[in-house]
Amino acid sequence: MARILHHSRRAFVKYIILTLLALLYLVPLYALTLAAFRPGRDLLRYGITLKTLIPTDLHISTFKGLYTIRDGIYITWFGNSLLLMLLQTSLALFLSSFVAYGLSLYHFKGRKVVTTLVIFLMLVPIQILILPLYKLMITVKLIDTFWGVFLPMIVSPFAIFFFKQYIDGVPRDLIDAGRVDGLNEYAIFFRIVVPIMPPAFSAMAIFMSMQSWNNFLWPLIVLRTGEKFTLPIGLNTLLTPYGNNYDLLIIGALAATLPIIIVFIFFQRYFIAGLTSGGVKG
Structure with missing residues (x-):
């Protein structure tokens, strides 16, 4: 029984660590996604902070310009x-x-x-x-x-x-x-x-x-x-x-x-x- 509990704790800790690592690697992609719906200069001006990771002030008008370039x-x-x-x-x-x-x-x-x-x-x-x-x-x-x-x-x-x-x-x-x-x-x-x-x-x-x-x-x-x-x-x-x-x-x-x-x-x-x-x- 003790061995099973020990194995379960190790598995739980492993999953927590892997989940945190996955979230850490997803942050840049998430930040890029939010930046696509905001003025491009904002990402360069403010960088990736907790404030910029909040999905506010989003718009899709720039997407239209992407498919009309030249x-x-x-x-x-x-x-x-x-x-x-x-x-x-x-x-x-x-x-x-x-x-x-x-x-x-x-x-x-x-x-x-x-x-x-x-x-x-x-x-x-x-x-x-x-x-x-x-x-x-x-x-x-x-x-x-x-x-x-x-x-x-x-x-x-x-x-x-x-x-x-x-x-x-x-x-x-x-x-x-x-x-x-x-x-x-x-x-x-x-x-x-x-x-x-x-x-x-x-x-x-x-x-x-x-x-x-x-x-x-x-x-x-x-x-x-x-x-x-x-x-x-x-x-x-x-x-x-x-x-x-x-x-x-x-x-x-x-x-x-x-x-x-x-x-x-x-x-x-x-x-x-x-x-x-x-x-x-x-």
Whole structure:
């Protein structure tokens, strides 16, 4: 009985701590939501205080201006970011998992070298690769195109390593049974390996979606035309030496959080399972 009470107290304390941490992390989003219904200068003038967290003096008039910026270009920016996120995430999940399948199940000469290079590339900052990638995009004439934005990012070293760790834990009896039944390697991948990888795909989908959606530096270098800008670049154009439109900037930033929240809600069922399974072999 005493052990049960002790366990219950520990669980209660744990839930209280986790609830407080969750509330702490939600405060900035809550403050941003309230700031979207107030003059933009108020958030910069007063910051986040108990007074500013009280939902008073709210209005929605600024929301109308958001969708009339330069004849509705905000919708174009939003659509560009959404398109690039879907393309980059889906292709990165497919190609990275395919590469990881080969590294995990095939024992070929140089396999350890390739795996080491994948780990090494995880440690290389993207800033170091920007200049050679930029020269490559000029050579293949992909500057100011969506192809130039997402093609260099569709194979992620981190995703390859993550998927490899996950596939290493797949029972080899399943793979051998598929080969005995006459399945080729493509069929084994799509009919045996992929159906048991939703947790890993879900975890990586959240990570890759956030990476694509928040990507600022590389699209800024590649894109030239305003109609092709992604949302982070477009919102940045609201800050100029001649004046900063904080009203539209704050509302635009709030709207920009919605796709990532939706992605997380959609995949959160498998998120924790994918992280733990991908990090433990066996």
